[in-house]
Amino acid sequence: MTFLVTTPTNLGDEMIERSGLGDDMNFVPTNKGPLQSKAHENIFVIGxxxxxxxxxxxxxxxxxxxxxxxxxxxxxxxxxxxxxxDGHSNCFVETGNGKAILIDFNYTQEPVEGTFPIPGVAPLKLLKETRMNHMGKLAFRWIYWNMLLKGTHIPFVTTTMSTEGKIIEKKD
Ligand SMILES: Cc1cc2nc3c(=O)[nH]c(=O)nc-3n(C[C@H](O)[C@H](O)[C@H](O)COP(=O)(O)OP(=O)(O)OC[C@H]3O[C@@H](n4cnc5c(N)ncnc54)[C@H](O)[C@@H]3O)c2cc1C
Known part of the structure; x- marks a missing residue:
């Protein structure tokens, strides 16, 4: 059996095109550390x-x-x-049957194995398909509405990617 998955090219919004701030794919050229527009230093770009x-x-x-x-x-x-x-991203991926995978990565580091959010303690396991990761995704709903939207910092979750409790392969 052949299974084909295709993804259309991801483009930015037409509003960015109209603003004159975008590139030919309607994304705003941005310096990746300070998140500042490359064309205008008084414009910061997010999301x-x-x-x-x-x-x-x-x-x-x-x-x-x-x-x-x-x-x-x-x-x-x-x-x-x-x-x-540093490009830090942290996402749950639902895999069905009450399980999910949790991924954590940044500009230079591919998704890593390890424990999250408490280094060495867990309860969530990075890059593993577990029931606890799915429960974490469900718990995140509450965290989103009651903490994130109110600007409350989530304990143990760092803004830049922490390497503690994670298996990081050394590059030559
Ligand atoms: C189906 C789907 C599932 C996703 N699932 C996940 C997930 O599980 N985890 C995850 O981390 N991310 C997920 N994402 C990605 C996530 O939603 C986006 O990365 C995030 O919302 C980006 O935030 P943003 O503020 O940059 O843009 P948006 O959230 O898109 O906000 C842009 C806002 O600008 C408004 N706007 C647009 N044009 C104008 C205008 N001319 N004037 C005024 N306002 C305007 C829009 O109405 C919108 O409210 C998902 C995205 C999709 C589409």
Whole structure:
């Protein structure tokens, strides 16, 4: 049996095209550390609109927001930016039968194995298909509405990717 999966080219919104800020795919060219528009230093770009080589994901928009909260204040005050966004992404992938996989990665690190969010303790397992990961996804609904939207920091979940409790392969 042959199984074909096709994905259309992912394009940015026409509104970005009309703004004149976008590239030929309607994404805003962005410096990936400070999340600043390449054309205008007083424009910061967040979420799916940016062309940074990170996942188009809610977690990315969230981590970017945490970084920009401080960097925009630094910019207004004329201080140097921290420029620290590392492409951190963290997503549940539902696999069916009450199980899910949890992935954690950034600009340079492919999804890794390990424990999350408490290093060495878990309860969630990265890159493993488990029932507990599915329960984590269900719990995240509550966390989203009651913590994230109110701007409450989620304990143990770092803005940039932590390597603690994770199996990181050394590159030559
Ligand atoms: C089906 C689907 C499932 C997904 N599942 C997940 C998931 O499980 N986990 C995950 O992390 N991410 C998931 N994502 C991705 C995630 O939703 C996006 O990465 C995230 O919402 C991007 O946030 P954003 O603020 O950049 O853009 P958006 O959330 O798209 O917000 C853009 C806002 O701008 C508004 N807007 C557009 N044009 C104008 C205009 N001209 N004037 C004023 N307002 C305007 C829109 O109405 C919208 O409210 C999913 C996306 C899709 C489509």
């Amino acid at each position: 799916d609109a940016s062309n940074i080589p990170a996942s188009k994901a809610g977690s990315v928009a969230h981590f970017e927001g945490e970084i920009l909260e401080e960097d925009i204040l630094r910019f207004i005050a004329g201080k140097p930016l921290k420029e620290e966004f």
